[in-house]
Amino acid sequence: MTSPADLFALQELDLKHDARRALIADIESRLAETEALIAARETVAEATAALDGLRRQQHDLDIKLTDLDAKIKPLEERLYGGSVRNPKELTDLQKEDEGLKARRRVLDDEALSLIETVEAATGALNAAQGGLRRTEIDWQADQERLRADQTQAQQESARLQEERSLRTQGMDRSALGLYENLRKAKQGRGVARIERTTCQGCRVSLPTHVVQRVRTGATLVQCPRCERILVGS
Numbered sequence: 231m232t233s234p235a236d237l238f239a240l241q242e243l244d245l246k247h248d249a250r251r252a253l254i255a256d257i258e259s260r261l262a263e264t265e266a267l268i269a270a271r272e273t274v275a276e277a278t279a280a281l282d283g284l285r286r287q288q289h290d291l292d293i294k295l296t297d298l299d300a301k302i303k304p305l306e307e308r309l310y311g312g313s314v315r316n317p318k319e320l321t322d323l324q325k326e327d328e329g330l331k332a333r334r335r336v337l338d339d340e341a342l343s344l345i346e347t348v349e350a351a352t353g354a355l356n357a358a359q360g361g362l363r364r365t366e367i368d369w370q371a372d373q374e375r376l377r378a379d380q381t382q383a384q385q386e387s388a389r390l391q392e393e394r395s396l397r398t399q400g401m402d403r404s405a406l407g408l409y410e411n412l413r414k415a416k417q418g419r420g421v422a423r424i425e426r427t428t429c430q431g432c433r434v435s436l437p438t439h440v441v442q443r444v445r446t447g448a449t450l451v452q453c454p455r456c457e458r459i460l461v462g463s
């Protein structure tokens with residue numbers, strides 16, 4: 231016969247195994263990239279995109295300035311070169327020159343303020359990259375520790391599985407079946423000790439005849455209230 235003490239010992243083993251399995255599941259969920267790492271990477275991507283956008287603006291502005299200079303230069307050669315003598319024509323050229331120069335001043339101001347913005351964006355990108363590096367270093371260290379813990383938990387789990395197979399080999403099928411069903415129904419604890427006359431599964435005081443039947447150990451006795459298999463202390 232399979233004694234309640236055998237089943238209690240099996241339960242201790244199964245509870246240990248449950249804890250290992252929960253630990254393995256927890257480790258596996260943490261072996262993925264963390265939110266902090268994903269967020270740090272996004273911050274770098276955003277800062278890079280912002281800086282790229284500003285550099286494109288600078289490039290566009292440079293082209294506009296070059297185009298403008300290409301117009302101003304020949305205009306001023308005509309204006310001051312002495313080849314144009316007609317006063318009306320000279321006035322028109324002067325107006326056009328002033329207009330182009332005014333436009334150039336606006337673009338120069340834009341270029342200056344853009345330089346400052348680019349400097350700030352470069353600083354933000356450097357800070358974001360530094361943050362990402364630190365987060366990666368922490369994450370990497372965590373990963374190594376987690377992988378070591380995972381290997382250890384897996385080895386322990388395999389050992390417990392082997393031990394369980396050995397332990398259940400000689401057990402009575404119906405006793406084992408009852409234990410398995412109760413284990414499922416009672417959050418892993420299908421066997422309960424009796425302390426004095428109290429079932430430690432549900433804390434109810436047991437009738438004397440139940441306690442006596444457990445003590446004789448002839449059959450498996452279940453708690454009349456929580457149905458757990460009772461084991462004497």
Ligand SMILES: [Zn+2]
Nearest residue numbers: 429432453456
């Ligand atoms: Zn009970």
